[in-house]
Amino acid sequence: MKTPLHVFKIGGHVLDDETSLQQFAAAFARVAGPKILVHGGGKGASELLHNLGIAPQMVQGRRITDAATLDVVTMFYAGKTNKQLVALLQASSVPALGLSGADGNAIRASRRPVREVDYGFVGDLAAGSINTDLLRGLLNMNLVPVLCAITHDGAGQLLNTNADTIASAIAQAMAGSYAVTLHFCFEKDGVLADANDEQSVIRRITPDEYAQLKADGVVSAGMVPKLDNAFAALTAGVEAAVIENALKINEPIKTVLCRS
Amino acid sequence: MKTPLHVFKIGGHVLDDETSLQQFAAAFARVAGPKILVHGGGKGASELLHNLGIAPQMVQGRRITDAATLDVVTMFYAGKTNKQLVALLQASSVPALGLSGADGNAIRASRRPVREVDYGFVGDLAAGSINTDLLRGLLNMNLVPVLCAITHDGAGQLLNTNADTIASAIAQAMAGSYAVTLHFCFEKDGVLADANDEQSVIRRITPDEYAQLKADGVVSAGMVPKLDNAFAALTAGVEAAVIENALKINEPIKTVLCRS
Numbered sequence: 366m367k368t369p370l371h372v373f374k375i376g377g378h379v380l381d382d383e384t385s386l387q388q389f390a391a392a393f394a395r396v397a398g399p400k401i402l403v404h405g406g407g408k409g410a411s412e413l414l415h416n417l418g419i420a421p422q423m424v425q426g427r428r429i430t431d432a433a434t435l436d437v438v439t440m441f442y443a444g445k446t447n448k449q450l451v452a453l454l455q456a457s458s459v460p461a462l463g464l465s466g467a468d469g470n471a472i473r474a475s476r477r478p479v480r481e482v483d484y485g486f487v488g489d490l491a492a493g494s495i496n497t498d499l500l501r502g503l504l505n506m507n508l509v510p511v512l513c514a515i516t517h518d519g520a521g522q523l524l525n526t527n528a529d530t531i532a533s534a535i536a537q538a539m540a541g542s543y544a545v546t547l548h549f550c551f552e553k554d555g556v557l558a559d560a561n562d563e564q565s566v567i568r569r570i571t572p573d574e575y576a577q578l579k580a581d582g583v584v585s586a587g588m589v590p591k592l593d594n595a596f597a598a599l600t601a602g603v604e605a606a607v608i609e610n611a612l613k614i615n616e617p618i619k620t621v622l623c624r625s
Numbered sequence: 626m627k628t629p630l631h632v633f634k635i636g637g638h639v640l641d642d643e644t645s646l647q648q649f650a651a652a653f654a655r656v657a658g659p660k661i662l663v664h665g666g667g668k669g670a671s672e673l674l675h676n677l678g679i680a681p682q683m684v685q686g687r688r689i690t691d692a693a694t695l696d697v698v699t700m701f702y703a704g705k706t707n708k709q710l711v712a713l714l715q716a717s718s719v720p721a722l723g724l725s726g727a728d729g730n731a732i733r734a735s736r737r738p739v740r741e742v743d744y745g746f747v748g749d750l751a752a753g754s755i756n757t758d759l760l761r762g763l764l765n766m767n768l769v770p771v772l773c774a775i776t777h778d779g780a781g782q783l784l785n786t787n788a789d790t791i792a793s794a795i796a797q798a799m800a801g802s803y804a805v806t807l808h809f810c811f812e813k814d815g816v817l818a819d820a821n822d823e824q825s826v827i828r829r830i831t832p833d834e835y836a837q838l839k840a841d842g843v844v845s846a847g848m849v850p851k852l853d854n855a856f857a858a859l860t861a862g863v864e865a866a867v868i869e870n871a872l873k874i875n876e877p878i879k880t881v882l883c884r885s
Contacts, residue, residue: 462729523712
């Protein structure tokens, strides 16, 4: 039987608020066994860009990462967010070790090809992007890898990558040697049947039900890439995928995505 | 016989210039066997502070690290400098893995007590500050730890620490299980007998000779802490200490500090 491994992804809301972050750290400390944490960025990176006079460039809802923007988001995600998170987790007795994708060649990406849009220094993942030997080695040292969403191309170039994609790719890559549960954490308790009713958490969703929820417009546009990622992970061998509240990861109410 | 371990420290000049940094990376790749790299910060951190309207506060030549300054230097050292360096080293086939002192509890420090001066969020090291188990574990995975000079107090607080002090402390702590050579790299070829003659490298200095050089004012004020650190490391069991040019680490001209 494979050893269980929990891969968590947290994003903006919990990272922007010190109290929330401490609450998450305490809850995360209570998750038993090997675990990996992936984090996105919060509002802080946009504020820092603004304070430095770098106007955020968005195309189709995506940030264009020019060289100046890459510098700033690397500093913010890999420097500030990652190190503050690691220090907080260490204070909560979690043996956290922060990584960018460059560290130990943890995540190798390739710069997104220019088609209609040049996204700039944005990295896409492919099969073999995740250095599973490194992650297994760190887990065997009883460390908890904490990854930010900065990757590298192996030729010295850092790249900005979507954190949900990284979490899903890690879960899939590690599924060869662990029974992986992928946890997408956000500010709600799960996928809601009624966007205006926080109590309407759908406790269980199959791929067929997901198709129907999308067709009915129940799942909001912002949630679709997250759920697509999670279902893709299940198809690729991840044991379980969960959508849950970052501040309630030890509590029973959440959305569990099922293979069938 | 103990396995050799090389601990290198690089600082401002080489970090501020991309070409120099690539030259260093290529030279560092040629150093055989287990190795650890510690880096300071360059001019970039001061520029970033300036661009964000945070005036650098200096007392007796030391930067006072208030909360805003700590945020910025953490971003710069642990985010930008460390990750760019790691990505460059990876491109040079060095299996680099970047760390702050918080990562894996690599370096635990305590905030400097307030006496005449409140240095702010500055961390001092004590015996046991260096997590030798972590560093040995990473070296055993054939990784090359690359440490920035940001430490933590174990209670969630990041701290700014002198990079020379960190390199010396790592060399001393690892001397229990490795035959350690400590390399302080800077922009000159070694300690100069004549500050105006770059060719006047003193090839070998004993503690007695060092005392004389200090008394004669041959060693400049800026070099004294570096040499004090290096001789302290020798006293504490480090096999050899070297003062050399960051861009000529594979070449024979350098200053070797001797126990006697």
